[in-house]
Amino acid sequence: MAKHPAVFLDRDGTIIEDIGYIKNPLHLIFYPESFQALNMIQEYFLLFIITNQSGIAKGLTAEDEVKEVNKSLIDILRSRNIRVYDLFYCPHKAEDSCTCRKPNPYFINKAAELYNLNLADSYIIGDHPSDAKCGLNAGVEPIYLLTGHGRKHQEELTHDVRICENILDAANYIINKKRTTNERFF
Numbered sequence: 143m144a145k146h147p148a149v150f151l152d153r154d155g156t157i158i159e160d161i162g163y164i165k166n167p168l169h170l171i172f173y174p175e176s177f178q179a180l181n182m183i184q185e186y187f188l189l190f191i192i193t194n195q196s197g198i199a200k201g202l203t204a205e206d207e208v209k210e211v212n213k214s215l216i217d218i219l220r221s222r223n224i225r226v227y228d229l230f231y232c233p234h235k236a237e238d239s240c241t242c243r244k245p246n247p248y249f250i251n252k253a254a255e256l257y258n259l260n261l262a263d264s265y266i267i268g269d270h271p272s273d274a275k276c277g278l279n280a281g282v283e284p285i286y287l288l289t290g291h292g293r294k295h296q297e298e299l300t301h302d303v304r305i306c307e308n309i310l311d312a313a314n315y316i317i318n319k320k321r322t323t324n325e326r327f328f
């Protein structure tokens with residue numbers, strides 16, 4: 143069976159505005175361009191979300207609150223005909239040295255196993271250098287966004303990665319590249 147290419151998305155600062163630790167689904171603010179971008183990408187790629195939610199370990203958000211917010215985010219995307227195949231969150235903080243927090247490639251590898259993914263043809267999109275690093279650690283092409291914390295942390299990038307203004311810019315980049323390399327997947 144053919145392996146599927148995927149796009150791994152960061153959550154805060156990538157799909158929605160990064161307003162700190164979100165405890166309530168009412169505080170989800172989508173970037174207006176996210177819906178069009180994800181609709182375009184899902185024609186060729188399976189969508190996944192991987193998010194570091196250290197507010198849980200820090201006691202700033204309850205794990206149930208994070209789950210509720212994530213569920214609501216997935217439901218809102220579904221109402222716009224966008225299917226996220228899975229969402230993974232790391233509940234730890236950096237000092238915990240866990241295996242699952244980005245830049246560790248743990249969740250990308252887990253998704254690859256569960257969903258038979260072709261990582262060599264996949265991408266990760268995020269607004270933090272740890273997102274880019276996570277992609278490189280997994281053998282997935284990173285795209286670094288200037289939304290969210292992107293502009294603030296741009297000089298901390300340790301590798302020469304593709305930089306895009308926002309998620310729609312990233313979608314256009316990915317799809318143009320896909321069109322020039324092979325046929326539509328689905």
Ligand SMILES: [Mg+2]
Binds near residue numbers: 153154269270
């Ligand atoms: Mg982010």
Ligand SMILES: [Zn+2]
Binds near residue numbers: 232241243
């Ligand atoms: Zn973790």
